[in-house]
Amino acid sequence: MMPPTLAKSFHLLRVSIGTVLVSGFLSLLALVSLEAQENPYIVAYDHNLEEPGSLEVEYFSTFGTQRGGPGFHAFWGEFEYGATAWWTTEFYLDGQTTFDQSTLFTGFRWENRVRPLKREHLINPVLYVEFEDINEADKILKEIEGHDVEADQAVPNSISRQQVVREIELKLILSSNYKGWNFTENTLAVKNLSNQPWEFGYALGVSRPLAMKGAAHRCNFCPQHFIAGLEMYGGLGDRASFGLHDTSQYLAPGLVWNLPSGWTLRIEPTFGLNGNSHQFLLRWGVSYEISAFGRKVESLFKGRE
Amino acid sequence: MKFRGHRVTSVLLFTGLALALQAQDGNKEHGQKEKESIYAELEKVPEKERQKSNPLTKDPEAVAAGKVLFEEHCEECHGSGALGSKKAPSLRVSEVQNAAPGAIFWILTNGVVRKKMPVWSKLPEPQRWQLVSYIKSLGIAEQPAPGDPPAKP
Numbered sequence: 001m002m003p004p005t006l007a008k009s010f011h012l013l014r015v016s017i018g019t020v021l022v023s024g025f026l027s028l029l030a031l032v033s034l035e036a037q038e039n040p041y042i043v044a045y046d047h048n049l050e051e052p053g054s055l056e057v058e059y060f061s062t063f064g065t066q067r068g069g070p071g072f073h074a075f076w077g078e079f080e081y082g083a084t085a086w087w088t089t090e091f092y093l094d095g096q097t098t099f100d101q102s103t104l105f106t107g108f109r110w111e112n113r114v115r116p117l118k119r120e121h122l123i124n125p126v127l128y129v130e131f132e133d134i135n136e137a138d139k140i141l142k143e144i145e146g147h148d149v150e151a152d153q154a155v156p157n158s159i160s161r162q163q164v165v166r167e168i169e170l171k172l173i174l175s176s177n178y179k180g181w182n183f184t185e186n187t188l189a190v191k192n193l194s195n196q197p198w199e200f201g202y203a204l205g206v207s208r209p210l211a212m213k214g215a216a217h218r219c220n221f222c223p224q225h226f227i228a229g230l231e232m233y234g235g236l237g238d239r240a241s242f243g244l245h246d247t248s249q250y251l252a253p254g255l256v257w258n259l260p261s262g263w264t265l266r267i268e269p270t271f272g273l274n275g276n277s278h279q280f281l282l283r284w285g286v287s288y289e290i291s292a293f294g295r296k297v298e299s300l301f302k303g304r305e
Numbered sequence: 306m307k308f309r310g311h312r313v314t315s316v317l318l319f320t321g322l323a324l325a326l327q328a329q330d331g332n333k334e335h336g337q338k339e340k341e342s343i344y345a346e347l348e349k350v351p352e353k354e355r356q357k358s359n360p361l362t363k364d365p366e367a368v369a370a371g372k373v374l375f376e377e378h379c380e381e382c383h384g385s386g387a388l389g390s391k392k393a394p395s396l397r398v399s400e401v402q403n404a405a406p407g408a409i410f411w412i413l414t415n416g417v418v419r420k421k422m423p424v425w426s427k428l429p430e431p432q433r434w435q436l437v438s439y440i441k442s443l444g445i446a447e448q449p450a451p452g453d454p455p456a457k458p
Contacts, residue, residue: 037378037427048427053392085418119415120426180429212429216369218376224432260377291381292392 038264039182040229040254042283043143044205046184047124047175049115050082055293060266060285062140064278069154070099074139081293086115096139101157107134107165109142113173120177128171128186136163141281143169145190146199146238147246149276166193182207182229197240203233207254220259227256234273248277262289343393344400346417350408357407359441361434371439374432378425387443393422397446409437 039046042060050056058078065071074096083089092109111130137160139153168191175184186203207229215222234249236242254268263286270281361367375387382393389395396402401409413433416424425433 039427046427048424051423052421082423085416085421085423115418118418120424177426180431182427209429213431214370214374214435216366216373218373224429295392 037258038227038256038266038287039205039207040227040256040266040268041184041203041205041207041231042252042254042266042268042285043141043233043250044184044186044203044231045113045126045128045171045173045175046182046205047115047126047173048177049086049088049113049126050080051291052082052085053294054082054289054291056080056287056289058285058287060140060283063282064139064141064153065280066153066278067150069156070101072096072098072139072153074141076140076142078287086118088113092142094134094138094140096137096157098137098139098157104137104157104161106138106140106161107132109134111169122178123174123176126173126175128169128173128188130167130169130171132165132167132169134165134167136160136165138165141278143188143190143201143203144233144235144248144250145169145188145201146235147241148201148235149246149248150272150278151276153278167191168193180208180212186233197238199238200236200242201234202236203231205229205231218260220261225258225260227258229254229256231268234277246276247274249273250277250281252281252283254283262291263287264289343417343420343422344398346412346420347400347404347408350405350411354411355405355407357410359406359410359434359437361431361438364438367435367438368442370432371435371437371442374428374436375439378428379436386446387440388446395446396440397443399445401440402443402445406434406437406441409440410434413437 037048039048056078058080060076060078062074063071064074074094076092076094078090078092080088080090090109090111090113092111094106094108095104096106097103109130109132111128114127116125116127136152136155137157169188170190171186171188173184173186175182182205184203184205188201188203190199190201192199207227209224210226210228211223214224219225230251230253232249232251234244235247236244237247249272250270251273252268252270254266257265259265266283266285266287268283270278270283272279272281359367375383379387382390383396384390384393387396389397410433412422413425413428413436415426416422418424425436428436
């Protein structure tokens with residue numbers, strides 16, 4: 001039993017931390033925001049990078065059903081920054097709750113996307129490099145690779161959290177914008193740094209806004225702010241056994257609502273396509289784009305001119 | 306072994322942060338030069354693209370819709386009324402206002418990514434033409450915004 005004075009101190013500390021976090025968040029909202037134009041994909045990437053100097057703060061959530069174990073709620077925070085018009089860097093923090101077990105932080109990821117070609121082409125390549133430092137309890141299913149199957153997530157948190165995974169993930173993103181449609185294809189290769197074979201996976205996506213023309217007045221519910229899409233993704237085995245056998249595959253229709261205020265809301269019910277896949281996942285996300293974030297941070301550290 | 310892993314992680318993150326900051330510094334140093342040379346990009350537009358005509362010329366709502374789109378996507382950099390800011394040049398200069406609609410559309414579609422102008426191909430074509438309609442409707446500003454290069458006659 002904790003002494004009352006110590007308990008009061010902990011309470012005050014929690015309140016102080018909460019106040020600082022809320023103040024920080026409200027300060028971020030006070031910065032200028034602009035409408036993002038995000039596609040509805042949660043797994044696939046297209047070639048549209050973050051605008052230079054903009055920071056997008058994102059929260060995503062995945063509710064998953066699990067055969068042979070309790071369901072789970074995995075969540076991650078994403079900080080996406082446009083370092084230049086051709087380079088976007090992102091930092092992720094992952095966590096999950098497995099029902100009837102525990103809630104835990106499962107690690108972080110740092111990814112970079114670089115656009116090598118200066119101009120828009122029919123097919124636009126983007127190079128992607130990610131470093132992951134997570135544990136086996138991670139369930140965000142942000143990418144499916146190798147022989148990842150549903151049964152992997154049935155291991156209790158108390159065991160899976162002890163296994164640390166450090167991976168380098170490479171992707172080739174090929175994406176096209178044509179007549180308002182976006183088509184994208186991602187090929188991924190993942191190397192666990194602890195002497196595991198290369199694993200492979202893919203993601204495909206297609207999306208289109210509900211209206212091509214912009215409205216002549218400012219509105220939140222105008223159809224051009226909604227983009228509908230469909231993505232399909234799954235594993236392709238590893239270097240030793242390449243192919244679709246013993247892999248999981250998913251199909252996910254999605255909808256994104258890009259609000260003029262800078263907020264973006266996404267929802268994506270996801271369906272497993274074979275017996276190795278989770279039967280159903282419900283993914284959703286909310287994000288807020290802060291324009292000129294880099295300039296605001298820079299102004300904090302420089303003297304008056 | 307565990308210690309070594311954390312050290313590698315720290316080095317990777319530190320390197321990334323340093324590179325991102327370096328990219329920002331680089332942008333700052335070349336900001337004015339970029340602003341001046343960005344108009345020159347209009348000269349590089351392929352002739353075939355320059356010849357494209359705006360399909361929304363007769364659309365009575367194109368300018369109003371373009372204004373809304375401009376405020377949502379462009380105003381933060383190009384300033385209120387497209388008069389320019391520290392981040393991006395004025396669009397109310399003769400180089401832009403006298404440019405062919407197809408040339409402005411091409412710049413919107415392709416961006417000038419080495420000079421901080423993002424690619425706007427993610428906006429559907431009709432929205433990009435609405436933006437062109439609005440930009441062309443503004444006309445040349447009598448006084449350039451402070452910090453902008455003077456308009457060439």
